[in-house]
Amino acid sequence: MIEVVNPTTEEVIGTVHAGTPGEVDAAVTRAAAAFPTWAATSVDERAKTVRRIAEGLAARAGELAATMTAEMGTPITFATKVQVPNPVGITDGIAEALENGYFEDAEIGNSLVLREPVGVVGAITPWNFPLQQMVAKVVPALAAGNAVVLKPSELAPLTADLLAEVVAAAGVPHGVFSVVHGAGPVVGEALASHPMVDMVSFTGSTRAGRRVAALAAETVKRVALELGGKSANVVLDDADLGRAVKIGVANAFMNNGQACSAWTRLLVPADRHDEALEQAVAAASKYVPGDPAVPTTRIGPAVSAAQRDRVVGYVRRGVEEGATLALGGPEAPTERGFHVAPTVFGDVTADMTVAQEEIFGPVLSVLPYADEDDAVRIANATIYGLGGAVFSADADRALAVARRMRTGQVDINGAAFNTSAPFGGYRQSGNGREFGRFGLDEFTEVKSIQR
Template structure:
């Protein structure tokens, strides 16, 4: 069994208990990690608290050098880390390499650069000087769907800001976190600056959130779990950043390039087997183009073969666990019960082993249906018609409790941007605009609080102080 990373060393958990790590493509146990205890959390927080004065007073440029060195090691070991992620959570190898490994390496390097260039001591307001200082000890609680990227999105800005960190990775796909901890150890991050306690959310996560010496909690996960985190953190008035669920819309206006809009929407909805909080899982299309959109979506879905994630022909890997597969199957069944028309995929088990679900498309979906309102977190696309024009389409797009991401497709950029401004969501792609890992990422409504990535992500981990002269 592996060990926890506490105060600059690998240590056995005080619990002595372990969690099996299962390969979702083969259903075989591939590793075991510690099921951390409250005593482990106590040791990790104490180490982070003791390391805070030294790390926060380290010159930002020196902090940046450590982050840049870690980013370079991730790049050098990208093949190895991508294979770990593929085996751990099932993403096809090419996705695990390009999206799950090289992108977080770039994000880490971007914070290395920001640490060197950001003005932590700049600014005046009248007779006051403005300083930006570390928030303190940060608890980072991360999910399984992007098991390295989601960690880097929290740990990198926290370290760049001068905070110290205790990480609780998901127990479902924890192995990339262990690889990152090893890299931080190798590049010489001072003891206690970064600590990692694996384990279950109700044990390790809640002990971190309620700990009086934790100054900030940054959490990514379901909206339900985010509410629990916010409630517990409120008892000690901690700063909280929440990146939660989504049910994002891809809104196609009548003058858009329909084949391009459908192709990219399907690709976005099925990326990472649909296990992406910002996935465009609702495609909203004018009634006059609806039948063509459904036909194109079915054709596109047929180009996503399932199989061994290491096979270069595989475009859709397994879901991360049996529980996640069963959850998605329940939603597919619910959609049919509600009267939506299944035009691709379905609930049948497509392979003899592995937690696979076929790429699934629903037509005949009406606003208010469960599959149109709730986050499924699997390869399921719903297609919703509108008839009365742009206002109706925007109302449908805004008609869920979520507001994380989305897309607008139109014949002209100016019109598309005008519609994008009307969407109550944190990030919008216009006519296929690519994801920008330096732009702020986060949600409106029940999709969360705060922002990650870029300068906005750094500022989540900074307190602002004014000194009157």
């Protein structure tokens, strides 16, 4: 059995069965058998099923939010306002794409071009946005007519069981969707390497993503990867610095700093570095670690003791490499729970570890730049390319800088997240896109028929 530990209380709050390669094989076999019938279901009926999933998620919003807070420590207010509404929005967006003719055939000369499901999809999802990342894979895959076997994170498995109940209640036939809990090296690897799995979609660390891709390559599977990030928030010299820093800190610390697209690097004009650092410290000081089940708590614990220790190790590395520790540090801010002190570094250079590697905790690095070209150079100077931001009083100037950033998503002046716009990364942040019709693209094959 796998014990589920509440990272705030350090108490076991549940257990799930630890799956085996044999159970993966059984689930995949069921999926392969169920696939032809589900694939033949009309687009209209699949769209209605997706709508029912959205309704089911919305109806159980409170239970889903509370479960995520208990098993991975996300603040209940964030869970209520983001962790549940985003998946509902993603699901509605998929249904809308189907209803608006996504699967309509196209005519190109004497060719009929159509989209078909890939087949059996293996989905491997993370713990930080458990419901969102499961929904971003499972829903478009099912909507496209695929059968799905899901391996959720063993750190947040209870949310997956709730999703399975919602999917079943929506009328998805037996065998079309299955959940197999377990560790990545056991269940995840069995799924990625299974010869009857036609595609694997993975969200997690870049290191684990490389392993998934290598295993999938043996059977030439389609692979979609949403991996790590080290996103830059570029504050131009004409921007409202106070607003940019406040929004930037909130983004960097959202979900306890455990977000792959978080703006963990704050890039500011060199002559305003000290002012920006002071403002960042003032904003970050309002994030006091506490019980995430309390609505006023803005930041909760790391998901596990191992994750806490990993983040603390990076904080120590930042100090060792000469960054200015302006707030926080490696000391535990609470007696109980896997909390990390919200930390802000100043005088960070682009080659420092805290500016290069994904920390996945509440750690913000403030980097000075010389001019606009230097800011773009620093923003692009990592192996990642997932998210990013630009702040400027000139919308056209901000757009021009955003176009130069080698990253899959850029927000200008704190623009709202869009659950129908494509989400995914460049370079070692992965390949493929999620959400809306772009998410559907990942789970379909394109066929041309000449006549």
